[in-house]
Amino acid sequence: MNSLTTYLFLAALLFSLGIFGVFQRRSLIGMLIAIELMLNGASINFMAFNRFLAPDPIVGQIYTLFIMGIAAAEAAIALSIIVAVFRRLGSINIERAQELRG
Amino acid sequence: MNSVQSLIQPQVLAQIGFAGIVALTLTGALIAVFPRNILYNILGLIVCLTGVAGIFVYLGSPFIALMELLIYVGAICISIIFAIMLSRPLHLSLPKRALPKVGLALGVGAAVFIMLSAIISRTEWQPAAMRSSDWSIATLGAYLLTRYNLVFEVISLVLLVAILGAIIIAGYARRSPS
Amino acid sequence: MTSSWFQDPTLLAAMLGALLPFVSFVLIMVFTRPYPKLSATISVAAVSVSVICALFLLGRHWHLEHPIQYTTKWLVSGELYVPFGFMLDQLSLLMLTIVAVISFLVQVYSLGYMAGDPGFSRYYAFQSLFAWAMMTMSIAPTMLQFYIFWELVGLASYLLIGFYYEKFSASEAGKKAFVMTRVGDIAFFLGILLVLLNFGNLNILDMNSVDVTARMSPALITLCAILIFGGVAGKSAQFPLLTWLPDAMEGPTPVSALLHSATMVAAGVYMFARIFPFFSKSATAMTLFLAIGMITMLLASTMAMVTRDIKQVWAYSTISQLGFMVMGLAAGSYFAGVFHLTTHAGFKALLFLCSGVFIHAYETNDMYEIGRQGGRGLKIPMVCMTLGAAALSGLPPFSGFFSKEAIMGGLAGLHNPIWLWGGLLGAFLTAYYSFRLIFLILFPSKIKEPHHGEHGGHGHGDDHHHAGLYWVMAWPLIILATVTLVLGLFQTPLENFLVGHYGGAEGHGGGHHAWLLYVAVGLALSGVGLAWLEFGRKGASQVGFVERMEPVKTLFAERWYIDHFYRLFLDYVIYGIFSNLFTRNDRQVIDGGIDGICRATVGGGRMLSFLQSGMLQYNLMVMFAVLALVALYFFF
Numbered sequence: 001m002n003s004l005t006t007y008l009f010l011a012a013l014l015f016s017l018g019i020f021g022v023f024q025r026r027s028l029i030g031m032l033i034a035i036e037l038m039l040n041g042a043s044i045n046f047m048a049f050n051r052f053l054a055p056d057p058i059v060g061q062i063y064t065l066f067i068m069g070i071a072a073a074e075a076a077i078a079l080s081i082i083v084a085v086f087r088r089l090g091s092i093n094i095e096r097a098q099e100l101r102g
Numbered sequence: 103m104n105s106v107q108s109l110i111q112p113q114v115l116a117q118i119g120f121a122g123i124v125a126l127t128l129t130g131a132l133i134a135v136f137p138r139n140i141l142y143n144i145l146g147l148i149v150c151l152t153g154v155a156g157i158f159v160y161l162g163s164p165f166i167a168l169m170e171l172l173i174y175v176g177a178i179c180i181s182i183i184f185a186i187m188l189s190r191p192l193h194l195s196l197p198k199r200a201l202p203k204v205g206l207a208l209g210v211g212a213a214v215f216i217m218l219s220a221i222i223s224r225t226e227w228q229p230a231a232m233r234s235s236d237w238s239i240a241t242l243g244a245y246l247l248t249r250y251n252l253v254f255e256v257i258s259l260v261l262l263v264a265i266l267g268a269i270i271i272a273g274y275a276r277r278s279p280s
Numbered sequence: 281m282t283s284s285w286f287q288d289p290t291l292l293a294a295m296l297g298a299l300l301p302f303v304s305f306v307l308i309m310v311f312t313r314p315y316p317k318l319s320a321t322i323s324v325a326a327v328s329v330s331v332i333c334a335l336f337l338l339g340r341h342w343h344l345e346h347p348i349q350y351t352t353k354w355l356v357s358g359e360l361y362v363p364f365g366f367m368l369d370q371l372s373l374l375m376l377t378i379v380a381v382i383s384f385l386v387q388v389y390s391l392g393y394m395a396g397d398p399g400f401s402r403y404y405a406f407q408s409l410f411a412w413a414m415m416t417m418s419i420a421p422t423m424l425q426f427y428i429f430w431e432l433v434g435l436a437s438y439l440l441i442g443f444y445y446e447k448f449s450a451s452e453a454g455k456k457a458f459v460m461t462r463v464g465d466i467a468f469f470l471g472i473l474l475v476l477l478n479f480g481n482l483n484i485l486d487m488n489s490v491d492v493t494a495r496m497s498p499a500l501i502t503l504c505a506i507l508i509f510g511g512v513a514g515k516s517a518q519f520p521l522l523t524w525l526p527d528a529m530e531g532p533t534p535v536s537a538l539l540h541s542a543t544m545v546a547a548g549v550y551m552f553a554r555i556f557p558f559f560s561k562s563a564t565a566m567t568l569f570l571a572i573g574m575i576t577m578l579l580a581s582t583m584a585m586v587t588r589d590i591k592q593v594w595a596y597s598t599i600s601q602l603g604f605m606v607m608g609l610a611a612g613s614y615f616a617g618v619f620h621l622t623t624h625a626g627f628k629a630l631l632f633l634c635s636g637v638f639i640h641a642y643e644t645n646d647m648y649e650i651g652r653q654g655g656r657g658l659k660i661p662m663v664c665m666t667l668g669a670a671a672l673s674g675l676p677p678f679s680g681f682f683s684k685e686a687i688m689g690g691l692a693g694l695h696n697p698i699w700l701w702g703g704l705l706g707a708f709l710t711a712y713y714s715f716r717l718i719f720l721i722l723f724p725s726k727i728k729e730p731h732h733g734e735h736g737g738h739g740h741g742d743d744h745h746h747a748g749l750y751w752v753m754a755w756p757l758i759i760l761a762t763v764t765l766v767l768g769l770f771q772t773p774l775e776n777f778l779v780g781h782y783g784g785a786e787g788h789g790g791g792h793h794a795w796l797l798y799v800a801v802g803l804a805l806s807g808v809g810l811a812w813l814e815f816g817r818k819g820a821s822q823v824g825f826v827e828r829m830e831p832v833k834t835l836f837a838e839r840w841y842i843d844h845f846y847r848l849f850l851d852y853v854i855y856g857i858f859s860n861l862f863t864r865n866d867r868q869v870i871d872g873g874i875d876g877i878c879r880a881t882v883g884g885g886r887m888l889s890f891l892q893s894g895m896l897q898y899n900l901m902v903m904f905a906v907l908a909l910v911a912l913y914f915f916f
Contacts, residue, residue, distance in 0.1 A: 007161070010124060014131055014150075015216035021135035023207030023901050028198075029186060031897075033134050033147050036178065040154050043170075047161040055230035057224045057237055058245050061166050064158075065246075067256040068173045073264035075178045079185045080268035094896055203897070210901050213908040221915060 007048035015041030028082045028092040032075065039071045120160055127153030138199065140186055148179050149203045292339060294366045294419060297333030297380065300326040302412035308405040316400035320391060323404035327384045327411055333382035334415075338373050342660050342777060347485060349421050362482055362832050364828050367421030370778045371618065375418040375550050378625045379543050385409040385756035389633055392752035393534050393640055403443060403532070404874040410436035414543055416548070423482040425552070428509070430468075433547060434461050437539050441531040447601035452855075453527040460524040464514020470688060471507030474500070488557040498562065505558065505565035508551075509572075514545070516548025516602045519576045523843050525599055529591040533639055536591060537632030541598045542625040549605045556609060569610035570694075574702040579840055581709035584835045585716070586603055590635045590647045593717050597672060597710060598628055604706060611699065613690030614811030615775050620683035622774070623767050627680055630760035634665035637753055638721075640658040647717055651724030660754045662722070662760040669718050671764045673711035673804045679768035681801070688800050700796075711807025 020036025031060020043064045061077055086092050130153055133146025151174045158167035246254050304326035308319045341348070351365030387407055394403055413436055417429035442454025476482055476494050484491075492501065512518060517525040528540045539545070552559065552569075560566060577600040584596030601624050637658060638643035638650050658661050671678035674685070684707060691700045838844070 004227050005222055007157070009219060010157070012128070012215055012218035012222060013128065014154075015218065016211045017131045017135050019214050019904060020207050020211030023210060023897050024135070024204050025902075027140060029129050029140050029182060030143055032182065033143050036147060036174070037131055037134060037150065040151065040174075044154060044157060044161075047163065047166065049159055050163075051161045053227060053229045055232055056234050057162075058242050062245060062250055064163075064166050065169060066253065066257055068169060069261060072107050072173055072178060075181060076268040077271070078262045079181060080270075080272040083185065083188075083272045096209055098895060119303055206901060207897075210905045210908070213912075217908040217911045217915075220912065224915065 004048055004052040007044060011044040012049065013041075014038070014044065026093050026095055028078075028085065028094055028097075031094065032078050032082070035078075036071065036075070039065075039067060040075075043067050044060040116160075119156075123153050123156035123160070125224070126150075127154075129153075141183075144179055144183055147174065147182075148175050151175050151179070162237055165242065281397060290337060290348060290368065291366070293333040293336050293340075294368065295349070296852075297330040297337070297376070297599065298366070298412065298415045298419065298793055299407040301327050301383075301415070301598075305405050305408040305412060309346060310410065313401045314407075316404075319401035319404045323408045324384075324387050324391070327380065327387050330411065330415060331380045331384045334373075334377045337368065338377050341373060343366060344368075344370055344373070346736055349485070351421050354425075364423050364425055365421055366419045367484065369555055371550075372419045373619065374622060374774075374778065376415055378546075378622060379414045379418055382538060382542045382625055382629050383407070383414070385759060386534045386629065386633070389537075389636070389753050390532070390534040391758040393636055393749065394532060396867065397458075399443065399533075403440075406436055406439045406443070407538075409472045414547070418548065419486060420608040423475065423484060423487065426484070426554070427465075427469060427472055427487060427511075430515070430551075431465065433544055434458065434465070434515070436463075437528070440535040440539060441528045443531050447530070449527075450530040453524075453530040457528045460521050461514040464512070464521055465511045467510025468512075468514070469505045471504045471510065474504045474507065476506075484554060489557055492558060493561055500566045500829050501558075501613055502562040504752050505562045505603070506544055506568065508555070509559070509565065509569060512548035512552050512606070513572065514548070516545050516606070517550075517576070517599045518548070518606060519572045519579065520842075522576055522580065522599050523839055523846070526592050526595045526685050526839070529589075529595050533591065533636030534596070535634060537629045537636065541628035541632050543593065545598060545602060546605075546621050546625060549602060549609065549617065549621050552609050553614060553621070556614050560607075560612065566612070570607055570699060572608035573603040573608075573610055574699065574706075576600065577607065577706040578603075578702065578709070580744060581706055581713065582836045582841055584713040585709065586833050589645045590638065590650065590717065591632070591645055593647070594628065594631050594712060595764060597631075597714065598624075600706060600710060601628070601672070603665070604684075604703065607699065607703060608687035608690050611687070611690040611694055613686065613693070616683065616686035616690045618778060619686055619771065619774060620680075623671070623679035623683040623764070626760055626767055627668045627678070627764045629762055630664055630757060631668040633753070633760065634661040634668065637661040637750075637757070640753070643701065647720050648724070651721040654724075660757060662742065664757045666718055666722075667761050667764055669714040672714050673808065674707055674800060675711075675804055675808070676801060677765075679764050679766075682693065682768035682771045685797055685800060686798055692796050704800060707800055708803040708807045711804040712811050713813035715808045718809055723815070723817075855907060862864055 008042075018034045018038030018041060021037060022031050025031050025034060046063045046067070050057050050063075052061055063074045082092055085097055089096050113172070127150050130146050130148070134143050134150055135146075137143060151170060154184025155167040155170040155175075158164075159172055303325075307322055312322060338646060347367055347369035349363075349365065349367045351363035351367075354362055354364035356362075362777045387404070390403065394400055397403065409432065414430035415427045417426055417433060420426040420429060438458040440453045441457050442451045444450040445454075475487065475496075479492060480495075481487070496504070514521050517523075525540055525545065529536050531540070537742065559569070580596045580603065584593050584600065586597065587593055602618070605617045605620050607875070608620055614735070638661060639645055641658060642650050642653050644653075665671065669907065671680035674681045688700070688703055688707075691703045694700070699883060760771045791897035835841070
């Protein structure tokens with residue numbers, strides 16, 4: 001609990017699970033949830049470095065706050081896009097959204 | 103008695119608590135990723151994020167932990183739930199799982215994890231030579247309003263634009279005939 | 281040099297003189313096109329400054345010892361080195377002055393001639409462009425700069441010939457001039473390249489120095505000289521490429537006066553004189569040039585004998601006089617050629633401007649028609665034209681007499697007398713056709729009386745609207761006529777001025793051949809006499825002896841079928857053989873190749889588009905997999 005690598009591994013695990021989720025889910029909302037997981041992995045990384053390495057332990061916290069702000073914005077946009085896609089395609093299945101197919 | 107005393111030493115308690123929180127986080131993450139029902143995913147995400155908040159406490163920042171709960175759990179997850187409720191994707195049939203796809207995703211996820219853990223374990227992490235011990239919320243607030251003043255303002259602007267954009271995108275889709 | 285360029289009056293004058301017309305061209309084209317008066321003012325003001333600068337330079341450097349060069353490095357590539365700048369020596373100063381003065385006079389004259397034309401501003405813009413290009417060309421220190429401005433002069437000429445572009449024949453004539461001179465220019469450019477390759481330097485002074493013989497073999501020099509002479513032939517309308525000049529008369533008459541008689545076509549001869557020492561290192565080439573000059577002169581003279589178009593006569597006579605200059609230069613008398621160039625510029629501009637007045641007044645080019653309508657009523661142009669024609673025929677005491685005598689003297693110095701006889705025949709023919717024109721206008725067989733008064737008045741100021749324009753046109757005529765009268769008397773000072781530098785090249789003065797003088801003048805007078813007999817005296821038939829012989833007349837009028845030959849050559853050789861070949865190559869090799877590439881691309885695109893499945897997640901997956909693998913590869 002007091003070593004940096006524990007936290008880093010935890011973060012990496014969360015991030016990889018997020019990636020797995022993004023790839024595997026068919027529903028757009030599921031993907032959004034997975035992306036939130038990835039963002040949290042990154043936040044944990046920041047906080048861990050902040051706790052163990054950084055010269056000024058305020059900066060990492062501030063970064064984490066910013067990540068949260070960005071995540072909120074991203075979630076709002078993503079949700080509205082999902083709503084728009086749903087209205088247009090009648091589905092939130094990502095595999096239906098392939099109008100750009102070559 | 104002695105053994106019980108030693109069992110409930112704060113150090114050990116903290117260890118146990120940490121293990122519990124990590125377990126909570128991972129369980130939440132798994133629930134957020136695997137089940138096909140979207141509501142379970144959301145609940146799993148909430149669990150996971152609560153665990154992450156606990157980890158932040160362990161990392162020495164109760165303020166960020168509170169913010170985590172407030173923003174992620176309180177705002178983002180709730181808005182996702184609202185989106186699900188309002189756009190009725192629950193009524194749609196659950197998409198089937200395609201095994202090859204899951205396999206591929208698992209492979210890539212594992213590759214990324216291997217890469218990350220390899221990097222983590224191979225790197226010599228060196229703490230900075232001079233480390234300040236000032237963790238207080240007061241300093242954080244002072245920083246936000248002085249040194250990171252501009253970023254703070256820009257973030258608020260981004261949020262405003264995002265909200266407006268979200269309204270426009272969602273509203274435009276409603277008005278468009280197709 | 282850079283710090284004190286404005287303290288050196290010579291350089292300042294050269295830059296001002298050469299660059300102001302360009303400034304005026306840009307100003308007119310960009311800003312003042314809708315305001316004809318303002319445009320003309322700008323242009324005339326710029327060219328007046330040029331005249332002042334040129335005269336100032338001429339006066340300042342009258343006793344020039346060594347050529348002055350102001351150059352800046354422009355192209356440096358290994359051993360090759362091409363400067364850009366100004367080179368002032370006797371010849372370029374003289375040419376600069378001629379160009380500036382005649383440009384100035386023509387622009388003033390055009391104020392009257394072009395008045396009311398819808399393209400007035402455009403006309404002055406082109407005039408400025410021409411003046412800039414021609415003056416910068418005159419003082420170019422290297423053959424490359426010379427060539428660049430040579431082409432710019434060609435461009436200005438094209439624009440001005442095709443000035444009435446809505447007229448089909450005018451735009452065709454512009455094209456013809458452009459393309460035919462281009463044929464010569466290609467040869468010119470090849471010649472320059474050869475010199476550059478073998479000599480490594482294009483500086484005119486270096487090309488003229490004795491170094492050339494050390495670094496190039498005689499055969500190579502001959503080849504280069506002949507190639508460069510191609511440019512002369514194109515620009516100065518010498519033998520194989522002579523037919524564009526008569527057609528170029530489609531342009532406004534002042535343009536013909538400026539470009540196609542006095543200055544631009546003389547550029548070829550000027551170039552000959554410019555690198556005269558280079559050319560004279562090859563005796564073979566010089567003999568060839570001599571022959572070309574003579575053929576040109578005689579051909580053009582015969583053509584001039586039958587045409588009815590007043591401007592065509594002067595066009596042909598220009599060609600023949602240019603041939604005569606080339607003969608003079610090729611005969612080795614540098615001064616004679618340049619002197620004839622100078623005097624010719626004066627009297628030929630005069631002749632064209634005079635005929636411009638007639639054409640403007642009677643709106644016809646036909647000399648019979650002008651005579652019938654009372655052309656002799658226009659006193660000033662008539663007198664001036666007679667003076668010009670006398671100068672052209674080489675009658676004393678006009679300027680043409682002196683310069684022609686100088687060339688004849690040069691020809692007489694050659695071993696083979698055929699050149700001299702050719703020159704004398706040319707002089708005879710020249711006198712005949714010039715006075716044929718004069719007599720036709722002066723003593724028409726029948727005058728339409730009612731028209732006489734009307735048109736005489738038209739030019740003479742009864743009509744107040746035209747009176748001012750008439751005088752605007754008349755003043756340049758008077759000035760040029762004066763120049764024509766007195767220029768011949770300046771032969772000795774000019775000779776000292778010019779030949780001081782190239783002293784060695786001069787061996788033949790007129791004095792050695794006193795008999796020649798009488799023979800030449802006698803022949804000229806007999807030419808005038810013949811013209812008088814056939815056209816001038818009362819009751820003359822007004823039909824020339826050539827016109828009595830139908831086949832010969834047709835031959836002459838059709839310009840010895842040179843154009844037809846070109847047409848046939850183009851049809852059979854170029855279109856028939858080369859074009860076919862290239863078309864086939866285009867269709868099958870190039871088009872086929874391109875089509876093949878297209879098909880391959882389309883097919884490849886089809887294949888690749890399977891990858892573009894529109895499946896976001898697979899795309900992302902590939903991205904991350906690659907990221908992971910690359911990171912693993914680099915870290916371990």
